[in-house]
Amino acid sequence: xxxxxxxxxxxxxxxxxxxxxxxxxxxxxxxxxxxxxxxxxxxxxxxxxxxxxxxxxxxxxxxxxxxxxxxxxxxxxxxxxxxxxxxxxxxxxxxxxxxxxxxxxxxxxxxxxxxxxxxxxxxxxxxxxxxxxxxxxxxxxxxxxxxxxxxxxxxxxxxxxxxxxxxxxxxxxxxxxxxxxxxxxxxxxxxxxxxxxxxxxxxxxxxxxxxxxxxxxxxxxxxxxxxxxxxxxxxxxxxxxxxxxxxxxxxxxxxxxxxxxxxxxxxxxxxxxxxxxxxxxxxxxxxxxxxxxxxxxxxxxxxxxxxxxxxxxxxxxxxxxxxxxxxxxxxxxxxxxxxxxxxxxxxxxxxxx
Amino acid sequence: xxxxxxxxxxxxxxxxxxxxxxxxxxxxxxxxxxxxxxxxxxxxxxxxxxxxxxxxxxxxxxxxxxxxxxxxxxxxxxxxxxxxxxxxxxxxxxxxxxxxxxxxxxxxxxxxxxxxxxxxxxxxxxxxxxxxxxxxxxxxxxxxxxxxxxxxxxxxxxxxxxxxxxxxxxxxxxxxxxxxxxxxxxxxxxxxxxxxxxxxxxxxxxxxxxxxxxxxxxxxxxxxxxxxxxxxxxxxxxxxxxxxxxxxxxxxxxxxxxxxxxxxxxxxxxx
Ligand SMILES: Cc1cc2nc3c(=O)[nH]c(=O)nc-3n(C[C@H](O)[C@H](O)[C@H](O)COP(=O)(O)OP(=O)(O)OC[C@H]3O[C@@H](n4cnc5c(N)ncnc54)[C@H](O)[C@@H]3O)c2cc1C
Ligand code: SF4
Ligand code: SF4
Ligand code: FES
Numbered sequence: 001x002x003x004x005x006x007x008x009x010x011x012x013x014x015x016x017x018x019x020x021x022x023x024x025x026x027x028x029x030x031x032x033x034x035x036x037x038x039x040x041x042x043x044x045x046x047x048x049x050x051x052x053x054x055x056x057x058x059x060x061x062x063x064x065x066x067x068x069x070x071x072x073x074x075x076x077x078x079x080x081x082x083x084x085x086x087x088x089x090x091x092x093x094x095x096x097x098x099x100x101x102x103x104x105x106x107x108x109x110x111x112x113x114x115x116x117x118x119x120x121x122x123x124x125x126x127x128x129x130x131x132x133x134x135x136x137x138x139x140x141x142x143x144x145x146x147x148x149x150x151x152x153x154x155x156x157x158x159x160x161x162x163x164x165x166x167x168x169x170x171x172x173x174x175x176x177x178x179x180x181x182x183x184x185x186x187x188x189x190x191x192x193x194x195x196x197x198x199x200x201x202x203x204x205x206x207x208x209x210x211x212x213x214x215x216x217x218x219x220x221x222x223x224x225x226x227x228x229x230x231x232x233x234x235x236x237x238x239x240x241x242x243x244x245x246x247x248x249x250x251x252x253x254x255x256x257x258x259x260x261x262x263x264x265x266x267x268x269x270x271x272x273x274x275x276x277x278x279x280x281x282x283x284x285x286x287x288x289x290x291x292x293x294x295x296x297x298x299x300x301x302x303x304x305x306x307x308x309x310x311x312x313x314x315x316x317x318x319x320x321x322x323x324x325x326x327x328x329x330x331x332x333x334x335x336x337x338x339x340x341x342x343x344x345x346x347x348x349x350x351x352x353x
Numbered sequence: 354x355x356x357x358x359x360x361x362x363x364x365x366x367x368x369x370x371x372x373x374x375x376x377x378x379x380x381x382x383x384x385x386x387x388x389x390x391x392x393x394x395x396x397x398x399x400x401x402x403x404x405x406x407x408x409x410x411x412x413x414x415x416x417x418x419x420x421x422x423x424x425x426x427x428x429x430x431x432x433x434x435x436x437x438x439x440x441x442x443x444x445x446x447x448x449x450x451x452x453x454x455x456x457x458x459x460x461x462x463x464x465x466x467x468x469x470x471x472x473x474x475x476x477x478x479x480x481x482x483x484x485x486x487x488x489x490x491x492x493x494x495x496x497x498x499x500x501x502x503x504x505x506x507x508x509x510x511x512x513x514x515x516x517x518x519x520x521x522x523x524x525x526x527x528x529x530x531x532x533x534x535x536x537x538x539x540x541x542x543x544x545x546x547x548x549x550x551x552x553x554x555x556x557x558x559x560x561x562x563x564x565x566x567x568x569x570x571x572x573x574x575x576x577x578x579x580x581x582x583x584x585x586x587x588x589x590x591x592x593x594x595x596x597x598x599x600x601x602x603x604x605x606x607x608x609x610x611x612x613x614x615x616x617x618x619x620x621x622x623x624x
Binding site for chain 2: 084110118262271280286288290304316
């Protein structure tokens, strides 16, 4: 079955505007910083008749921020009222493959295990992912090092690839298929030649990204677990933590980091539980009563971050908790670069034998 | 729709002073609530905070749950100040609990330190309830001083039971104390058990667990026959918040009870 359609640019804008009647539609907006080489993209609510921006690479915000928040009420109690309501139907346009792959970690955390998080599940069920191929990359992008392609293969409802004056659309799920059916008038079945062109464009970007990454000699996916484990006692942690100011930015911006704390608050006629994103770089992250703290030192906490990503998740889910988006690299005021930390560990692991 | 973070209501029916800084709270849940011995709950002081505790009561008693709580910080000190009939919240039960089925036909050595006797009381009570299934129960308990000993009235009753052997020690004695003085490891010599058919269960502060484990290994216990209650910072209790990671495990969902065999290769487990 052909799952591919063509739509011209103008029609795509109209299509999304039509969706705006029934969904909250989020689209990327560009923000060019004075003096910065790369423009950044942030999500905005689609406003009426707004020109559509196709982001060439991922947004600044992680996808997780649509499903959990830095701070949110997750339960009220000792009251009949429930805060679990059906969340607004949402469309997110412009996701990239790193977002989709990284999001597997969030899904694993909140949708599997001993119990499912109902709030998360409802948001997930009510959200449609319209992803897109990357047509460019940021300096920090290193998806390919983890064998993640700069174009989605799965995990989307609809994926779009720029093609001449329009876009090729691939349907990835039942939800996506229903949308296409509902707005049939905008879509034309794609031709073989168009699909071939998409392949060429993808290959050409992969080639460019390879040329960007090859000289960096990054740690490969199949070695990373062994490298962090054998680097447990390396002085890498001590060396790299020196510039960490414990802002937690690396965790909060990361699409795979998921740690949170539950706090209780008193409200007018009820009590509530509030979930707050936490960071394993914060000094109190692992503190227990009486003041004992297994992650007392900053170097232990930095190491914890890597052990969680590259040992724990490989062990429990079969994939590292990093999608190579590079967000943590951009955000870190201490200029701590995850690629460099891993390379340093690899170097030391290599020289040890 | 089920909200996994929402606690159910429970009233504090009674509060028992155990030691100068430990109290037992008798909770009556307003909805049915069952647990297996060794599983834990998250106890909420409404609008203030929650913390993990392992019930200290017999899991066969369904209508009430005891939790024995040491006053160590923000939530626990406020808990120590509430009065009877206060409404609290409970979530859970969480974790795997003690694998009591595997103890059938065995001699069971239980080593406790300080408030670590609380979860062990629940275990002891559930073992006593089916004592014919086990060869023997040997309890070794250490507290800091005589007044820090938990369940002062119960321990003498337990030691009179058939198939049960109890020795208590304190780190620092006082005039009226006639018993052992010394760390709990000093009462692990000459244990009245046969190693080839014994399991051991340890619960106490990390430093005590470390030295007891080393001692038990030294005595010849196999790593798979030593069970440890690991304590980590916890928030969700559900394997989601990330805080309680221990190597490839989450203590809340894969524990809190682990065999030493499971943990042998995990770094820094006693920190
Ligand atoms: C599985 C499990 C079972 C436990 N059972 C008992 C018990 O039966 N009796 C008993 O007295 N104590 C028990 N504890 C320890 C008890 O949870 C802590 O004493 C309590 O969390 C302290 O809270 P606080 O606010 O008074 O202390 P503070 O020092 O003011 O705060 C400690 C902070 O760390 C957080 N925290 C999370 N996990 C822990 C932890 N494990 N220890 C300490 N702080 C933690 C608290 O939520 C809080 O934010 C148990 C702990 C665990 C993990
Ligand atoms: S972003 Fe950098 S400075 Fe901030 S906590 Fe992470 S490593 Fe430390
Ligand atoms: S660790 Fe850094 S590069 Fe990896 S997913 Fe998180 S933010 Fe992106
Ligand atoms: S307490 Fe949240 S993951 Fe274990």
